[in-house]
Amino acid sequence: MSDSPKKRLATTSLAGCFGCHMSLLDIDERILALIEQVEFDRSPINDIKKITRRCDVGLIEGGCCNEENVHTLQEFRRKCDVLVAVGQCAIMGGLPVMRNAIMHSDDPLKECLYEAYIDSPYIQNDNHQIPNDPALPLILDRVYSCSEVVKIDYQIPGCPPSGDMLWQTLTSLIEGRPENLPLELIKYD
Amino acid sequence: MAKSRIVEIDPVTRVEGHGKVTIHLDEDNNVDEARLHIVEFRGFERFIQGRLLWEVPVIVQRLCGICPVSHHLAAAKAMDVIVGAKHLTPTAEKMRRLMHYGQIMQSHVLHFFHLCSPDLLFGFDAPVEKRNIFGVIAEYPELAKQAVMMRKYGQEVIQVTAGKKIHGTGAIPGGINKNLSIRERDALLKDIDQMAEWARGALQVAKNYSVDNLSLVQSFGSFPSNYLSLVREDGALDLYHGNLRAINSQGRAIFDQIDYQHYHELLVEDVRSWSYMKFPFIKKLGRLDGWYRVGPLARLNNAGFIDTPEAAIAHQELKAVTEGKPNPTSLANHWARMIELLHCVEKIRELLLDPDLQGEDLVVKGERQEEGVGVIEAPRGTLIHHYRVDKNDQVTFCNLIVSTTHNNEAMNRAVTKVAKQYLSFQTKITEAMLNHVEVVIRAYDPCLSCATHALGQMPLEVELYDADGALLDRNSQHIK
Ligand code: SF4
Numbered sequence: 001m002s003d004s005p006k007k008r009l010a011t012t013s014l015a016g017c018f019g020c021h022m023s024l025l026d027i028d029e030r031i032l033a034l035i036e037q038v039e040f041d042r043s044p045i046n047d048i049k050k051i052t053r054r055c056d057v058g059l060i061e062g063g064c065c066n067e068e069n070v071h072t073l074q075e076f077r078r079k080c081d082v083l084v085a086v087g088q089c090a091i092m093g094g095l096p097v098m099r100n101a102i103m104h105s106d107d108p109l110k111e112c113l114y115e116a117y118i119d120s121p122y123i124q125n126d127n128h129q130i131p132n133d134p135a136l137p138l139i140l141d142r143v144y145s146c147s148e149v150v151k152i153d154y155q156i157p158g159c160p161p162s163g164d165m166l167w168q169t170l171t172s173l174i175e176g177r178p179e180n181l182p183l184e185l186i187k188y189d
Numbered sequence: 190m191a192k193s194r195i196v197e198i199d200p201v202t203r204v205e206g207h208g209k210v211t212i213h214l215d216e217d218n219n220v221d222e223a224r225l226h227i228v229e230f231r232g233f234e235r236f237i238q239g240r241l242l243w244e245v246p247v248i249v250q251r252l253c254g255i256c257p258v259s260h261h262l263a264a265a266k267a268m269d270v271i272v273g274a275k276h277l278t279p280t281a282e283k284m285r286r287l288m289h290y291g292q293i294m295q296s297h298v299l300h301f302f303h304l305c306s307p308d309l310l311f312g313f314d315a316p317v318e319k320r321n322i323f324g325v326i327a328e329y330p331e332l333a334k335q336a337v338m339m340r341k342y343g344q345e346v347i348q349v350t351a352g353k354k355i356h357g358t359g360a361i362p363g364g365i366n367k368n369l370s371i372r373e374r375d376a377l378l379k380d381i382d383q384m385a386e387w388a389r390g391a392l393q394v395a396k397n398y399s400v401d402n403l404s405l406v407q408s409f410g411s412f413p414s415n416y417l418s419l420v421r422e423d424g425a426l427d428l429y430h431g432n433l434r435a436i437n438s439q440g441r442a443i444f445d446q447i448d449y450q451h452y453h454e455l456l457v458e459d460v461r462s463w464s465y466m467k468f469p470f471i472k473k474l475g476r477l478d479g480w481y482r483v484g485p486l487a488r489l490n491n492a493g494f495i496d497t498p499e500a501a502i503a504h505q506e507l508k509a510v511t512e513g514k515p516n517p518t519s520l521a522n523h524w525a526r527m528i529e530l531l532h533c534v535e536k537i538r539e540l541l542l543d544p545d546l547q548g549e550d551l552v553v554k555g556e557r558q559e560e561g562v563g564v565i566e567a568p569r570g571t572l573i574h575h576y577r578v579d580k581n582d583q584v585t586f587c588n589l590i591v592s593t594t595h596n597n598e599a600m601n602r603a604v605t606k607v608a609k610q611y612l613s614f615q616t617k618i619t620e621a622m623l624n625h626v627e628v629v630i631r632a633y634d635p636c637l638s639c640a641t642h643a644l645g646q647m648p649l650e651v652e653l654y655d656a657d658g659a660l661l662d663r664n665s666q667h668i669k
Contacts, residue, residue: 047317
């Protein structure tokens with residue numbers, strides 16, 4: 001880990017709903033204690049758009065839906081000592097993974113596309129166009145969990161994990177001590 | 190001679206979700222156009238088909254962890270129609286309202302303080318290291334603490350009404366699955382006066398910003414447009430339920446008090462190649478003139494009055510600036526947002542004191558319908574959920590128009606206007622200049638998470654750039 005007194009933390013949301021980041025903010029006033037111990041590198045809550053230097057911990061929300069998600073995840077793996085998959089989407093794909101499992105279809109992705117942009121009765125799409133532009137990243141054939149793409153060191157389950165759960169695991173990671181999580185924290189609806 | 194080129198802001202930060210901006214400059218470094226792209230997809234409308242109706246309000250909120258309650262409630266309202274629940278019990282309706290006000294409170298606080306206040310407090314071109322909530326904590330610790338505690342309070346309101354702070358389960362088709370215990374009520378009542386005081390302070394910060402920087406606010410990404418929102422039957426602001434009203438830039442009605450079950454007779458969506466987010470417009474005005482804005486400022490432009498005393502006065506003050514005409518700016522959204530924050534706190538207090546919340550009658554049912562529309566005013570504006578369900582209770586059709594989608598055209602216009610003003614003919618484009626573009630996006634508090642609900646498979650693409658990074662050629666393989 002780097003030798004600056006404060007640990008460096010980077011976070012990102014890939015194909016997630018931001019709920020895991022919101023849950024991180026649910027540590028509420030403990031955020032004041034957190035910034036005594038850590039400095040934030042790249043994160044959607046500041047304006048650092050690429051990781052600036054080696055980080056101790058990287059938190060990943062969401063799995064991979066498109067090539068950009070994969071590049072970001074690889075960037076985090078390269079530049080973070082410890083990589084943590086936070087929440088069901090990062091661990092197993094979560095809600096977006098439902099698109100992998102559309103039944104009775106030879107080409108589920110095409111169906112999704114047509115449903116949204118061509119077949120809907122409530123659109124006016126005279127040229128029958130489907131979004132297709134260099135500015136849009138390539139969508140993957142299916143949704144991948146993070147550990148299918150890079151090595152993940154820890155997983156924090158939940159949708160989302162509660163603020164308390166994130167606080168407990170994050171502080172023990174930062175302080176480098178093992179954590180024993182009580183049942184209430186890891187029991188879900 | 191220099192070539193035309195594209196400058197990117199990727200990802201847009203301090204907004205919720207995933208998006209990027211491309212700024213297109215011609216040979217003379219003049220900004221042609223700027224675009225906000227929604228780059229992520231989910232595919233909800235397709236993969237929800239086949240799921241059971243009671244699952245929908247629980248699943249759909251996973252589109253967005255910032256306003257999950259809005260999706261949860263909009264879906265539940267659509268399912269109310271389908272299970273034939275014409276009128277909810279007072280306990281159910283008021284529990285849902287309480288949940289919703291808690292949600293708007295936390296979301297507005299998060300948006301104003303955690304995401305936007307660094308731009309307003311430190312300036313659009315402050316150093317990157319400072320331009321975030323940690324910078325605010327360092328320099329305005331008291332204000333930052335209030336923000337953290339107000340957001341926490343909103344989340345706690347959600348916790349006791351939905352069972353969980355994020356992705357709860359409180360609303361079910363035809364009602365709600367719990368009431369509010371006296372203990373839960375008293376815990377919230379204890380802090381409500383403090384919340385009201387802080388909300389007044391927050392409103393003052395937002396108002397002062399607009400008044401002190403009037404000429405900036407009046408010019409920065411400002412333009413006339415139409416406005417859409419729900420309003421109550423008497424024309425009052427109502428964030429949970431009402432009928433559709435749209436007005437033009439002069440404040441005249443385009444349509445008014447329309448039952449939202451018929452939204453699709455009024456609105457239609459356009460598709461463009463460069464964004465997965467569609468472009469809705471008012472059918473009878475057409476593509477060019479029919480686009481509109483939603484959200485806090487649109488709601489306050491639309492509403493005749495507010496039915497809580499303190500927010501009512503604040504609403505009048507806002508209206509006075511434009512002499513009662515619709516306010517056309519982007520930045521005054523912050524002011525409107527903080528008026529709504531105060532309104533929510535007033536509403537939460539009213540509800541907490543209402544004994545109906547301890548009622549035992551939670552669910553109603555009636556004659557089963559095949560189709561239902563649920564509409565709510567989410568923090569960022571009008572949110573439309575539309576479902577058809579077959580006799581096995583399985584969803585066969587779904588259409589969603591999320592708040593951010595309604596603002597798509599407006600945000601792109603705002604982005605282009607600001608980019609032209611601050612970036613044209615610059616020899617060097619700095620990070621601070623680019624932040625100006627993000628500032629105007631943030632005024633709309635876009636939830637790019639919500640906006641990604643549509644899913645597409647991108648055609649395979651190859652792109653060719655020259656040494657200067659200009660796009661030379663693009664080859665796409667389309668889906669057959
Ligand atoms: S795990 Fe749940 S809360 Fe986290 S990003 Fe996925 S859907 Fe959202």
